[in-house]
Amino acid sequence: xxxxxxxxxxxxxxxxxxxxxxxxxxxxxxxxxxxxxxxxxxxxxxxxxxxxxxxxxxxxxxxxxxxxxxxxxxxxxxxxxxxxxxxxxxxxxxxxxxxxxxxxxxxxxxxxxxxxxxxxxxxxxxxxxxxxxxxxxxxxxxxxxxxxxxxxxxxxxxxxxxxxxxxxxxxxxxxxxxxxxxxxxxxxxxxxxxxxxxxxxxxxxxxxx
Amino acid sequence: xxxxxxxxxxxxxxxxxxxxxxxxxxxxxxxxxxxxxxxxxxxxxxxxxxxxxxxxxxxxxxxxxxxxxxxxxxxxxxxxxxxxxxxxxxxxxxxxxxxxxxxxxxxxxxxxxxxxxxxxxxxxxxxxxxxxxxxxxxxxxxxxxxxxxxxxxxxxxxxxxxxxxxxxxxxxxxxxxxxxxxxxxxxxxxxxxxxxxxxxxxxxxxxxx
Amino acid sequence: xxxxxxxxxxxxxxxxxxxxxxxxxxxxxxxxxxxxxxxxxxxxxxxxxxxxxxxxxxxxxxxxxxxxxxxxxxxxxxxxxxxxxxxxxxxxxxxxxxxxxxxxxxxxxxxxxxxxxxxxxxxxxxxxxxxxxxxxxxxxxxxxxxxxxxxxxxxxxxxxxxxxxxxxxxxxxxxxxxxxxxxxxxxxxxxxxxxxxxxxxxxxxxxxxxxxxxxxxxxxxxxxxxxxxxxxxxxxx
Amino acid sequence: xxxxxxxxxxxxxxxxxxxxxxxxxxxxxxxxxxxxxxxxxxxxxxxxxxxxxxxxxxxxxxxxxxxxxxxxxxxxxxxxxxxxxxxxxxxxxxxxxxxxxxxxxxxxxxxxxxxxxxxxxxxxxxxxxxxxxxxxxxxxxxxxxxxxxxxxxxxxxxxxxxxxxxxxxxxxxxxxxxxxxxxxxxxxxxxxxxxxxxxxxxxxxxxxxxxxxxxxxxxxxxxxxxxxxxxxxxxxx
Numbered sequence: 001x002x003x004x005x006x007x008x009x010x011x012x013x014x015x016x017x018x019x020x021x022x023x024x025x026x027x028x029x030x031x032x033x034x035x036x037x038x039x040x041x042x043x044x045x046x047x048x049x050x051x052x053x054x055x056x057x058x059x060x061x062x063x064x065x066x067x068x069x070x071x072x073x074x075x076x077x078x079x080x081x082x083x084x085x086x087x088x089x090x091x092x093x094x095x096x097x098x099x100x101x102x103x104x105x106x107x108x109x110x111x112x113x114x115x116x117x118x119x120x121x122x123x124x125x126x127x128x129x130x131x132x133x134x135x136x137x138x139x140x141x142x143x144x145x146x147x148x149x150x151x152x153x154x155x156x157x158x159x160x161x162x163x164x165x166x167x168x169x170x171x172x173x174x175x176x177x178x179x180x181x182x183x184x185x186x187x188x189x190x191x192x193x194x195x196x197x198x199x200x201x202x203x204x205x206x207x208x209x
Numbered sequence: 210x211x212x213x214x215x216x217x218x219x220x221x222x223x224x225x226x227x228x229x230x231x232x233x234x235x236x237x238x239x240x241x242x243x244x245x246x247x248x249x250x251x252x253x254x255x256x257x258x259x260x261x262x263x264x265x266x267x268x269x270x271x272x273x274x275x276x277x278x279x280x281x282x283x284x285x286x287x288x289x290x291x292x293x294x295x296x297x298x299x300x301x302x303x304x305x306x307x308x309x310x311x312x313x314x315x316x317x318x319x320x321x322x323x324x325x326x327x328x329x330x331x332x333x334x335x336x337x338x339x340x341x342x343x344x345x346x347x348x349x350x351x352x353x354x355x356x357x358x359x360x361x362x363x364x365x366x367x368x369x370x371x372x373x374x375x376x377x378x379x380x381x382x383x384x385x386x387x388x389x390x391x392x393x394x395x396x397x398x399x400x401x402x403x404x405x406x407x408x409x410x411x412x413x414x415x416x417x418x
Numbered sequence: 419x420x421x422x423x424x425x426x427x428x429x430x431x432x433x434x435x436x437x438x439x440x441x442x443x444x445x446x447x448x449x450x451x452x453x454x455x456x457x458x459x460x461x462x463x464x465x466x467x468x469x470x471x472x473x474x475x476x477x478x479x480x481x482x483x484x485x486x487x488x489x490x491x492x493x494x495x496x497x498x499x500x501x502x503x504x505x506x507x508x509x510x511x512x513x514x515x516x517x518x519x520x521x522x523x524x525x526x527x528x529x530x531x532x533x534x535x536x537x538x539x540x541x542x543x544x545x546x547x548x549x550x551x552x553x554x555x556x557x558x559x560x561x562x563x564x565x566x567x568x569x570x571x572x573x574x575x576x577x578x579x580x581x582x583x584x585x586x587x588x589x590x591x592x593x594x595x596x597x598x599x600x601x602x603x604x605x606x607x608x609x610x611x612x613x614x615x616x617x618x619x620x621x622x623x624x625x626x627x628x629x630x631x632x633x634x635x636x637x638x639x640x641x642x643x644x645x646x647x648x649x650x651x652x653x654x655x
Numbered sequence: 656x657x658x659x660x661x662x663x664x665x666x667x668x669x670x671x672x673x674x675x676x677x678x679x680x681x682x683x684x685x686x687x688x689x690x691x692x693x694x695x696x697x698x699x700x701x702x703x704x705x706x707x708x709x710x711x712x713x714x715x716x717x718x719x720x721x722x723x724x725x726x727x728x729x730x731x732x733x734x735x736x737x738x739x740x741x742x743x744x745x746x747x748x749x750x751x752x753x754x755x756x757x758x759x760x761x762x763x764x765x766x767x768x769x770x771x772x773x774x775x776x777x778x779x780x781x782x783x784x785x786x787x788x789x790x791x792x793x794x795x796x797x798x799x800x801x802x803x804x805x806x807x808x809x810x811x812x813x814x815x816x817x818x819x820x821x822x823x824x825x826x827x828x829x830x831x832x833x834x835x836x837x838x839x840x841x842x843x844x845x846x847x848x849x850x851x852x853x854x855x856x857x858x859x860x861x862x863x864x865x866x867x868x869x870x871x872x873x874x875x876x877x878x879x880x881x882x883x884x885x886x887x888x889x890x891x892x
Contacts, residue, residue: 018657020868040657042822042868046519047445048593050866051822055652063448063644064580064592070446071650077856078656078822080866081592083599083627084445084471085527085768088520092538092769093840094558095868111543121508122516123498129546130520133539134769164543227420229631249420251585251631255756256682257830259629260585264889272685272881273817273829279683280887286619287419287585289629290829292836292864293682293708294531294764297757301532301775302603303795304631320780330745331753332735338783339757342776343532373780524768531761533773534792534801555771557806564771569794591861624828625862 002173002191007141009034010191011100011171014139015041022046022091022131024101025069027141031100042078044096046087046127051079068127088127092134099135101128103142103167105157108205110167110179112140113159125162132163144172144202151204153177153185174199184208211382211400216350218243219400220309220380223348224250231255231300231340233310234278236350240309251287253305255296255336260288277336297336301343308344310337312351312376314366317414319376319388321349322368334371341372353381353411360413362386362394383408393417419618422636423584427457430609430635434574436463437490441526441570441601442470442480443577446499446647449594450479451578453611453639458576459486467491469526469572471519471597475499478645487511495519499647518546521567523600528569530603530632537564575605578639579628582612583619586633587626595627602628611639656855659873660821664694667846667872671811673700674727678763678807678838679707679717680814683736683884686831687716688815690848690876695813696723704728706763706809708756708834712736715882724748732756736884755783758804760837765806767840767869774801812842815876816865819849820856823870824863832864839865848876 002010004027012034015021022044023029032054035041043052045067052067053074061072090096103114112132115125132138145151153170169188170177176188184206190199200207211219213236221243224230231253232238241263244250252261254276261276262283270281299305314322321341324334341347354360362379378397379386385397395417399408409416424430431454434440440458444450458466459482466489473492474481483489484502491513497503506512517525518540528536537555541547542563551566577598580591588610590598602608610628615638661667668691671677677695681687695703696719703726710729711718720726721739728750734740743749754762755777765773774792778784779800788803814835817828825847827835839845847865852875 042657044868045593047448048596050868051860055650057654058651061646061649061651062592063646064594066446066448066593066646066648068445070448070647072646072648073650075860077854078820078824078867079860080824080863081590081595081860082863082866083590083595084519084523084597085600086866088523089768089840090866090868091520093767094769121498121504124494124496124516125518125546126496127519129518129544130538130540133542134520161544163541251420253631254830256685257833259631260623264887266891267888270883270886270888271829272883273831275683275685275830275883275885277682279685279884281883281885282887284623286617287583287587287630288623289587289626290623290827290832291626291629292827292832293756293760293834294837295629297760298531298603299629299631300757302530303532330735330741333731333733333753334755334783335733336756338755338781339775339777342779343757370781372778524770527768531764532794533761533775534794535774536770537772538770557769557771558808571795589861595861622862624826624832625859 001193005030007171007173010176011139011141015098019097020044020095022096022099026102028100028102046091048082048084048087049079051076088130091130094134094136096135098137099131100139100141101131103140105152105154105159106140106167106170107154107157108183108185110165111157112162112167113157114162116160128162132166138167139169139171140167141171144174151202153203153205155205174202180208210403214239216380216382219385220348220350224307228306229253229304231305231308235311237309237311238278255300257291257293257296258288260285297339300339303343303345305344307346308340309348309350310340312349314361314363314368315349315376315379316363316366317392317394319374320366321371321376322366323371325369337371341375347376348378348380349376350380353383360411362412362414364414383411389417419585421584422586422633423615424635424637426637427453427611428460430637431457434463437465438573439467441572441575441605442468443598443601445471445596447479447645449578449596449598451576451611452642454576454609455479455482458483458488464488465490469493469570471495471522473497473500473503476502493517495522523597525567525570526600526604529571530600533569535566535568537566539564541565570604571606572604573606575601575608577602577608577610579610579612581614581616581621582610582636583616583621585618586610586630586636587621588628588633589621589625590627599627603632607634608632609634610636612636613639613642656822658821659823659870660852661872661874663874664690664848665697667874668694671700674702675810676704678809678812678842679705680835680838682708682833684716684882686815686833686835688813688848689879691813691846692716692719695720695725701725702727706730706807708732708759710734710737710740713739730754732759760834762804762807763837763841766808767837770806772803772805774803776801778802807841808843809841810843812838812845814839814845814847816847816849818851818853818858819847819873820853820858822855823847823867823873824858825865825870826858826862827864836864840869844871845869846871847873849873850876850879
């Protein structure tokens with residue numbers, strides 16, 4: 001069973017040399033720390049930056065240099081700034097190879113819900129709906145079950161949707177799952193110490209073993 | 210009666226302080242020479258320049274600095290270069306105050322034909338269709354009759370159209386004419402030495418005296 | 419030389435009236451037009467419809483307008499950092515229209531590029547699609563559904579740039595560009611505040627982000643706070 | 656660092672095949688990818704569909720491809736400077752689709768911005784509108800007709816920039832930017848030739864016209880002729 005750092009580390013293996021990658025807030029942000037030094041990757045921040053570098057050293061923060069999570073960041077050689085319209089233009093025109101984001105629920109059809117819980121304060125979808133509607137390759141990083149112990153891998157999402165038929169892969173603390181084109185969560189691997197029974201118990205949607 | 214320089218000089222009077230102006234090829238290009246020194250005007254060239262300056266001195270021409278007629282030009286303080294999509298974006302979003310272009314025919318409804326003569330080699334419409342479809346204020350600079358002596362101010366255009374219901378004003382060697390919203394060429398002024406009969410004789414479309 | 423410079427924010431927003439729709443640049447607190455927001459407060463304009471990616475925080479940015487109950491309707495993609503916002507929304511005082519961030523940017527772009535509508539896939543199959551025209555197009559080799567979204571045509575766009583010249587040419591710095599350029603292009607009237615106002619000819623004509631033709635008034639702002647929302651550091655090496 | 660640089664034009668166009676659709680940057684002879692055009696000739700690729708604002712002149716630019724009968728179809732806004740073009744068009748050897756210049760630019764932009772279609776007023780009521788969907792929209796306070804136009808999705812975009820870095824970031828100079836930026840954004844594969852190839856970090860990240868994400872291969876071109884079509888001077892002072 002993996003902790004959030006383990007999930008991030010596992011997802012980092014999906015990133016290939018030369019990829020342009022968009023990392024969402026939460027566990028996805030941690031992925032950046034585990035990208036192999038052997039490959040060259042460019043991180044996109046949808047507020048208008050390609051080539052996001054690490055957080056600045058204390059005292060070197062610049063209010064004009066932030067990421068989509070409003071955190072202070074740095075640039076790297078070859079970085080580019082641009083406006084929001086171009087940023088989502090490149091997302092829609094599929095120039096970003098991989099999008100990694102968190103979710104509250106994923107359905108066996110690849111639908112995703114990650115922006116709104118009825119009855120709770122709605123903060124907005126930010127760029128998530130644009131990313132999931134256009135990305136050619138979406139990996140979801142999330143816990144397998146929610147705090148109430150209910151499965152987040154469902155036959156159908158119960159929360160308001162962010163996008164439909166878009167998630168390709170899910171990495172949870174229990175394992176790695178492909179969302180099959182005809183529907184269903186295909187077990188790609190179980191993390192160390194995880195049993196098939198654990199996964200069966202924690203997965204409400206159709207599991208393909 | 211005016212020659213082409215006179216027509217250009219007369220049109221220059223229509224340009225107001227602070228205007229952004231697009232000048233077409235031919236007589237419209239000459240208009241730039243007659244803009245009053247008392248007003249500030251920015252010339253747009255649709256290949257990607259705001260703030261077009263005069264032709265360069267011999268030996269100072271730069272192949273990267275041309276206008277929409279492919280002539281070598283210079284810039285002025287405050288000039289900006291941009292790409293073709295933005296150039297026509299600003300034309301469509303009505304940021305250009307005045308467009309001046311030539312025509313083969315104009316109808317009393319304000320239709321314009323200036324790009325194609327059936328049976329002759331078709332060179333293309335260039336940016337003319339975009340300009341006439343979007344400009345809020347279009348002045349046509351042309352001769353009142355063609356080389357065959359036929360009127361170019363018609364009840365309906367006979368040549369393939371460039372745009373419909375768009376021309377607001379026409380300046381010819383004979384006079385200045387407003388195209389009325391309900392149709393018709395309203396005589397605004399006759400140039401020196403021109404008689405009403407001359408205009409009547411040379412105008413096939415509906416003349417409003 | 420066309421001179422669009424005015425002396426300050428109050429003069430610049432002279433024609434902005436209560437009830438108007440204004441687009442306000444910035445992403446979070448990054449690149450927001452601090453002086454223009456202060457002027458909206460000073461003039462106590464009311465019933466504003468604000469188009470902005472975010473709504474500021476309680477005591478800065480558009481949050482200050484919310485404190486003064488100056489905003490009638492907020493059109494944004496993410497509004498999570500603001501308790502007063504939440505209170506007004508839940509009480510029904512504030513109307514909120516949530517728009518996917520890319521759709522927001524693209525509808526603004528459409529306004530600036532003279533395109534009445536755009537089709538975008540964002541929100542297909544979600545509540546964002548409710549009441550909208552859905553149409554199939556084949557693009558990138560895939561046939562899928564798109565939503566028709568209308569261009570924004572705000573009465574005013576209030577933007578903040580790094581440098582600008584008296585003809586209205588603007589350049590931005592870093593991620594403070596964000597929505598500012600796109601909004602500058604779509605305002606019926608666009609007002610820009612800049613950290614440094616220069617004479618025409620100082621800025622390189624090859625590297626201007628927003629051509630002055632889009633900008634109606636410009637002034638040099640004062641006392642920029644440029645507050646940081648999430649001050650995040652890497653461990654000391 | 657992602658390194659997209661290759662050594663020359665022949666290597667760069669390795670995957671371009673006869674029969675493909677290629678967008679070629681430039682306006683007239685200004686900003687055309689001279690080395691890439693030479694490589695298309697050297698490899699004698701045939702049956703090309705070229706999207707370019709113009710078709711060069713008889714002995715330069717795309718005119719050279721016409722001489723070699725390499726172009727099957729030309730999509731352009733203005734093709735007037737070329738006798739061989741006229742001959743091939745009149746004889747029916749060459750298919751020609753004339754597109755208003757702004758529509759051309761906007762259809763290319765749509766490709767790069769992931770918008771399957773755009774609505775533009777250019778050509779309404781003319782032969783350009785034949786066979787196209789016409790739709791009324793209210794915009795800028797005026798209700799009028801617009802034509803639905805499809806995004807371009809060329810197999811390759813061949814563009815020329817002033818400077819570029821090995822990650823594919825590009826900057827243009829003067830009016831040589833023209834269609835190059837827009838085309839670079841919409842190519843399924845985009846190849847850029849530059850006058851000067853630099854290391855990443857040399858170009859200011861605030862002032863890059865085309866981000867490298869749009870560019871797949873880049874090389875430093877040789878022997879730029881940069882021919883001028885209309886050498887026009889002002890009288891001596």
